[in-house]
Amino acid sequence: MLKGFQSLGVNVKTIEENQMKTGDEIIVTTKMKWKELSAANPALIIPGPSDTSTALTTDVEVNGDDPLLKHVDFEKVFVEKAGSIGLKELDTAAQSGSVPLIQKGEMNGAKMVVLNLHLTDTDFPLHPGFPIFLHNAYQYLSEDGGFIGYFQPGEERTVPLATGDWDIYSGDDEFIKKSDQGDWFKAPLTPGVYQAVQGDVTKYFSVVLDDREKKPGGEAFSLEPTEDKGEEERKTIPHNLSSWFLVLAILILFIEWEVYRRGNRV
Structure with missing residues (x-):
C-alpha cells in the first residue's frame, strides 16, 4: 500500500500517534x-491485523460512476x-451483497476512504486498476487540503492560486523556494509532494515523472567521434576499404582465369 503511494510521487513517512496534529x-x-487519534485529518x-473477516458469497458490485472507482x-x-470496518456514516462505493468493500465520506469534518478488505x-x-484507485483516493482526500494537481x-x-508570493515547501517541511504567482506556476524539478503556503493558506501539489521517463532509456550515442575513439575510427576506415579492394581484385582475377580457361578449350 505504502509503496503504491510512493510510486505516485507521494512522500510517505511513519509517525507515532502522539505526533499527529491537525493540518x-x-x-x-x-x-x-x-x-485513538485526536487530530481530524x-x-x-x-483493516487491522486483529479485524475479523467475513467470507464473501456474492460478486462484487459497484455503485454508479463513483469518481473513486473511475477506470x-x-x-x-x-x-x-x-x-x-463498515461505517454507516459513509457512502458505499462498492460492496458484495450487504458487505461494504469501499466507502467514502466525511467524519469529524475530515474526508475519509475505507478499504474494507485485507x-x-x-x-x-x-x-492495473489498483494504482489508479490509489491515485483517485489520494486526489479525493487531498481536496481537504486544497490539492491543485499533478x-x-x-x-x-x-x-x-491567488496572486502574490507563495513559499514552496517539500513534504518534509523543508523550504524550497519562493514563487511569485503571476500568470504561470513553475513546479520544482524533484518528484514528490509539495506545499504552497501564503499566510494561513496552504495548497498541496505533486510532482511526478512521466511514464516514459520512468523507463531506462537506451544507450546514448553521438555521430561525432570522441577524442579517444577518433584515432581508432580513422584506422578502421582504411582497413575496411582495403578489404573491399582485396575482394574486388580476387573477383577480377577469377574472371580473367575463367576467360583464359575457356580460350584454351577452343
Missing part, C-alpha cells in the same frame, strides 16, 4: 488507531474475505 497530510491507518482506513474496473476484482484476501493489488518536473502552467 498534517493524509494518514493511512486502521479503524482502531484512527479512533483526511484518512485512508484499512478501476473494481467489479472484476476477486475478493475472498472482507474486513469488519490485501492478502484479494487479487486487487495485481490489477505536475511534471519543471512544468509551467496556470493554477488556481
Whole structure:
C-alpha cells in the first residue's frame, strides 16, 4: 500500500500517534488507531491485523460512476474475505451483497476512504486498476487540503492560486523556494509532494515523472567521434576499404582465369 503511494510521487513517512496534529497530510491507518487519534485529518482506513473477516458469497458490485472507482474496473476484482470496518456514516462505493468493500465520506469534518478488505484476501493489488484507485483516493482526500494537481518536473502552467508570493515547501517541511504567482506556476524539478503556503493558506501539489521517463532509456550515442575513439575510427576506415579492394581484385582475377580457361578449350 505504502509503496503504491510512493510510486505516485507521494512522500510517505511513519509517525507515532502522539505526533499527529491537525493540518498534517493524509494518514493511512486502521479503524482502531484512527479512533485513538485526536487530530481530524483526511484518512485512508484499512483493516487491522486483529479485524475479523467475513467470507464473501456474492460478486462484487459497484455503485454508479463513483469518481473513486473511475477506470478501476473494481467489479472484476476477486475478493475472498472482507474486513469488519463498515461505517454507516459513509457512502458505499462498492460492496458484495450487504458487505461494504469501499466507502467514502466525511467524519469529524475530515474526508475519509475505507478499504474494507485485507490485501492478502484479494487479487486487487495485481490489477492495473489498483494504482489508479490509489491515485483517485489520494486526489479525493487531498481536496481537504486544497490539492491543485499533478505536475511534471519543471512544468509551467496556470493554477488556481491567488496572486502574490507563495513559499514552496517539500513534504518534509523543508523550504524550497519562493514563487511569485503571476500568470504561470513553475513546479520544482524533484518528484514528490509539495506545499504552497501564503499566510494561513496552504495548497498541496505533486510532482511526478512521466511514464516514459520512468523507463531506462537506451544507450546514448553521438555521430561525432570522441577524442579517444577518433584515432581508432580513422584506422578502421582504411582497413575496411582495403578489404573491399582485396575482394574486388580476387573477383577480377577469377574472371580473367575463367576467360583464359575457356580460350584454351577452343
